[in-house]
Amino acid sequence: xxxxxxxxxxxxxxxxxxxxxxxxxxxxxxxxxxxxxxxxxxxxxxxxxxxxxxxxxxxxxxxxxxxxxxxxxxxxxxxxxxxxxxxxxxxxxxxxxxxxxxxxxxxxxxxxxxxxxxxxxxxxxxxxxxxxxxxxxxxxxxxxxxxxxxxxxxxxxxxxxxxxxxxxxxxxxxxxxxxxxxxxxxxxxxxxxxxxxxxxxxxxxxxxxxxxxxxxxxxxxxxxxxxxxxxxxxxxxxxxxxxxxxxxxxxxxxxxxxxxxxxxxxxxxxxxxxxxxxxxxxxxxxxxxxxxxxxxxxxxxxxxxxxxxxxxxxxxxxxxxxxxxxxxxxxxxxxx
Amino acid sequence: xxxxxxxxxxxxxxxxxxxxxxxxxxxxxxxxxxxxxxxxxxxxxxxxxxxxxxxxxxxxxxxxxxxxxxxxxxxxxxxxxxxxxxxxxxxxxxxxxxxxxxxxxxxxxxxxxxxxxxxxxxxxxxxxxxxxxxxxxxxxxxxxxxxxxxxxxxxxxxxxxxxxxxxxxxxxxxxxxxxxxxxxxxxxxxxxxxxxxxxxxxxxxxxxxxxxxxxxxxxxxxxxxxxxxxxxxxxxxxxxxxxxxxxxxxxxxxxxxxxxxxxxxxxxxxxxxxxxxxxxxxxxxxxxxxxxxxxxxxxxxxxxxxxxxxxxxxxxxxxxxxxxxxxxxxxxxxxx
DNA sequence: CTGAAAGCGCTTACAG
DNA sequence: CTGAAAGCGCTTACAG
Numbered sequence: 001x002x003x004x005x006x007x008x009x010x011x012x013x014x015x016x017x018x019x020x021x022x023x024x025x026x027x028x029x030x031x032x033x034x035x036x037x038x039x040x041x042x043x044x045x046x047x048x049x050x051x052x053x054x055x056x057x058x059x060x061x062x063x064x065x066x067x068x069x070x071x072x073x074x075x076x077x078x079x080x081x082x083x084x085x086x087x088x089x090x091x092x093x094x095x096x097x098x099x100x101x102x103x104x105x106x107x108x109x110x111x112x113x114x115x116x117x118x119x120x121x122x123x124x125x126x127x128x129x130x131x132x133x134x135x136x137x138x139x140x141x142x143x144x145x146x147x148x149x150x151x152x153x154x155x156x157x158x159x160x161x162x163x164x165x166x167x168x169x170x171x172x173x174x175x176x177x178x179x180x181x182x183x184x185x186x187x188x189x190x191x192x193x194x195x196x197x198x199x200x201x202x203x204x205x206x207x208x209x210x211x212x213x214x215x216x217x218x219x220x221x222x223x224x225x226x227x228x229x230x231x232x233x234x235x236x237x238x239x240x241x242x243x244x245x246x247x248x249x250x251x252x253x254x255x256x257x258x259x260x261x262x263x264x265x266x267x268x269x270x271x272x273x274x275x276x277x278x279x280x281x282x283x284x285x286x287x288x289x290x291x292x293x294x295x296x297x298x299x300x301x302x303x304x305x306x307x308x309x310x311x312x313x314x315x316x317x318x319x320x321x322x323x324x325x326x327x328x329x330x331x332x333x334x335x336x
Numbered sequence: 337x338x339x340x341x342x343x344x345x346x347x348x349x350x351x352x353x354x355x356x357x358x359x360x361x362x363x364x365x366x367x368x369x370x371x372x373x374x375x376x377x378x379x380x381x382x383x384x385x386x387x388x389x390x391x392x393x394x395x396x397x398x399x400x401x402x403x404x405x406x407x408x409x410x411x412x413x414x415x416x417x418x419x420x421x422x423x424x425x426x427x428x429x430x431x432x433x434x435x436x437x438x439x440x441x442x443x444x445x446x447x448x449x450x451x452x453x454x455x456x457x458x459x460x461x462x463x464x465x466x467x468x469x470x471x472x473x474x475x476x477x478x479x480x481x482x483x484x485x486x487x488x489x490x491x492x493x494x495x496x497x498x499x500x501x502x503x504x505x506x507x508x509x510x511x512x513x514x515x516x517x518x519x520x521x522x523x524x525x526x527x528x529x530x531x532x533x534x535x536x537x538x539x540x541x542x543x544x545x546x547x548x549x550x551x552x553x554x555x556x557x558x559x560x561x562x563x564x565x566x567x568x569x570x571x572x573x574x575x576x577x578x579x580x581x582x583x584x585x586x587x588x589x590x591x592x593x594x595x596x597x598x599x600x601x602x603x604x605x606x607x608x609x610x611x612x613x614x615x616x617x618x619x620x621x622x623x624x625x626x627x628x629x630x631x632x633x634x635x636x637x638x639x640x641x642x643x644x645x646x647x648x649x650x651x652x653x654x655x656x657x658x659x660x661x662x663x664x665x666x667x668x669x670x671x672x
Numbered sequence: 673c674t675g676a677a678a679g680c681g682c683t684t685a686c687a688g
Numbered sequence: 689c690t691g692a693a694a695g696c697g698c699t700t701a702c703a704g
Contacts, residue, residue, distance in 0.1 A: 001449075001697095003696095003697060003698085004697065004698065005697080005698095013674075013675085014674065014675045014676075015675090015697090015698080015699095016674075016675060016676080016677095016699080016700080017673085017674060017675075019698070019699060019700085020673095020674090023699085025699085025700085026673085026674090027673070028673070028674085029673055029674085032673080032674080044447075046444070046447035046448055046449075047448070047697090047698075048448070048449045048696090048697055048698065049448040049449055049450045049698095050386060050389045050390045050395055050449055050450065050696085050697080050698085051390055051449075051680090051696070051697030051698035051699090052697080052698055052699075053386045053680090053698090054386045054387055054390050054679095054680045054681070054682085054696085054697080054698070054699090055679080055680055055697075055698040055699040055700080056680085056698080056699055056700085057680070057699095059386055061432070068418060068421075068422050075411075077414065078413065078414045078417075081414075081417070081433070082404065082433075082435060085404075085433035085434075085435050086404050086435045089434070089435065089436075094432045094433075094434075094450065095432060095433050096397070096430045096431060096432050096433075097417070097418075097421035097430075097431050097432075097433060098421075098425070098430075099418060099421050099422045099425065100425075108382070111380075111382035112382055112383070112384070112385040113337075113382075113384045113385055113386055113681095114385045114386065114430065221614065221617075222614065222617040222618055223617075248614070251617070251618030251619070252617070252618070255618075255620050258620070278557065278558065278584070281557075281558040281559075281587070281588070282558055282587030282588070282591075282618055282619065283587070283618065283619075284591050284594070284620055337681095339681060339682085340681065340682065341681080341682095349690075349691085350690065350691045350692075351681090351682080351683095351691090352683080352684080352690075352691060352692080352693095353689085353690060353691075355682070355683060355684085356689095356690090359683085361683085361684085362689085362690090363689070364689070364690085365689055365690085368689080368690080383681090383682075384680090384681055384682065385682095386680085386681080386682085387680070387681030387682035387683090387696090388681080388682055388683075389682090389696090390680085390681080390682070390683090390695095390696045390697070390698085391681075391682040391683040391684080391695080391696055392682080392683055392684085392696085393683095393696070449697095
């Protein structure tokens with residue numbers, strides 16, 4: 001292994017000067033710099049990141065904390081992950097995956113000194129992990145929000161998204177519009193914050209329209225979607241438009257509605273928000289979707305955290321991004 | 337921050353002895369050990385992983401190398417990732433995500449000394465990244481195989497999977513059975529090794545059955561699947577059974593086949609291999625699938641790498657796992 | 673503009 | 689069974 005000492009010897013300088021050149025931390029005479037750069041090139045020197053981390057007490061490693069789920073097929077989570085990792089690398093950081101479910105494991109990890117900061121996914125309204133994070137003093141950014149919106153976060157703009165979804169259906173003449181959202185398994189306890197925000201945005205939009213709300217919460221699976229279809233059909237036959245914010249359930253909802261003899265979109269118009277266009281296309285008929293800004297949020301979350309770590313002066317404040325409407329074939333005029 | 341020195345002082349021992357207790361690297365008198373453990377507990381001491389890494393020249397960090405794709409909705413990739421990260425943590429390692437596309441970035445990362453080993457996804461038959469890895473001297477394990485099967489890998493057992501898929505269709509009386517697989521964009525160059533292996537397993541199975549093979553390669557999207565459906569219908573109307581090994585295309589294939597007036601499974605039976613049951617359920621009719629052993633492979637890949645790093649004596653050899661058949665509604669008797 | 677030196681917090685021969 | 693000490697490869701005041 002070639003070290004800084006080797007470079008220093010070959011360039012006839014001290015290792016301090018080599019360090020200054022590599023990090024650009026101090027002015028170095030152009031001629032000296034050239035000599036050092038040549039030595040680096042000739043020796044193929046690469047700075048050892050572990051030694052650097054120990055000396056500077058900055059590891060340039062970020063943790064992505066998320067519950068370890070027996071991976072549901074959530075296309076958006078994957079997008080998020082990839083873009084966060086990519087965004088981190090672009091700024092010279094590495095991203096480690098920490099699939100932790102209980103906060104005991106978590107504080108163990110936090111205390112190890114491996115990471116400079118943490119990104120937290122699947123944030124709940126009252127999230128014990130956030131309390132841990134605060135207590136640990138480790139910088140962090142949230143993907144999603146707790147009740148307390150003063151913490152650093154990036155999130156979807158549910159209000160705008162839901163307003164647009166409801167507005168889209170209303171522009172087709174729908175009046176009775178239901179929301180199908182996610183129900184967490186009882187054992188999970190606290191809910192992700194977005195579920196509450198989606199519900200309240202939906203209630204707000206319906207109130208503004210002067211229509212009664214209908215909220216159905218089911219598991220994020222095809223089975224959950226089928227259940228929602230049956231409830232709609234049996235208990236709320238007057239509903240003609242549905243906003244789904246439950247990626248895993250959207251397919252089951254459409255399938256079962258059709259199996260119950262309800263045509264999509266002739267009898268029932270469906271718009272699925274916070275998902276991907278590819279997923280919408282897999283379904284028959286191709287769903288009108290609102291695509292989640294997962295790629296943007298991954299990058300923004302990582303940047304927010306790094307800005308914080310590096311004390312960037314004009315770091316952007318908390319950011320909300322709405323989903324983007326991609327029309328498909330699942331929304332049509334309300335039946336007469 | 338509380339250090340080993342603090343613990344040593346409180347317990348009236350040297351830091352070496354503290355280290356021996358923490359790592360279990362040397363016998364320590366029970367009484368001394370008790371004192372040290374008490375001091376650790378009382379001070380809430382946690383070993384600094386960076387210092388440990390520098391001193392021991394082992395970081396206990398593993399890299400997961402994968403191309404940075406604008407995340408296709410690949411459910412199996414997500415499963416793989418999660419179980420690899422989880423498996424690593426269970427053995428005291430961390431997993432960093434390295435979304436690298438060119439091997440120049442890659443050798444940069446490898447030379448930094450951050451990781452003890454690498455896991456490589458999306459392995460191609462001739463993979464320049466593998467050459468880099470070998471040249472760098474860094475231990476690694478492959479998820480998938482190159483041409484050279486002497487390198488450490490874990491992979492799906494395509495031969496068994498395809499034989500079972502073909503056998504399943506044949507047990508329903510199908511004789512003309514096509515394969516729909518993945519076509520890489522031209523620009524990508526080399527193909528993942530599994531594409532070739534799937535094709536040759538399929539050809540072998542058809543030869544054994546005394547039937548002619550029909551191979552259709554399309555992009556891994558709904559659009560690709562629709563294209564495959566049109567080709568089947570126009571160019572190979574005699575085909576009544578299809579084995580799909582193209583997760584992203586399966587939905588489009590079914591949708592377009594039905595749009596062309598072909599009933600699934602009455603006119604066309606379809607079995608989708610190397611995917612998830614959830615994805616199969618999203619489609620109408622629910623697909624008969626063979627689920628990918630992604631969770632197992634993630635864990636096994638990580639274990640293979642760690643066994644190698646730790647010199648585990650009886651480390652299992654390269655492992656192949658077939659997919660598991662999960663019957664749905666997309667396979668039926670061959671039309672008369 | 674450059675260097676000598678201390679120090680980051682551990683591990684690990686080596687000695688006793 | 690335990691300790692003193694060197695060393696991992698850097699960064700960073702401090703001095704000149």
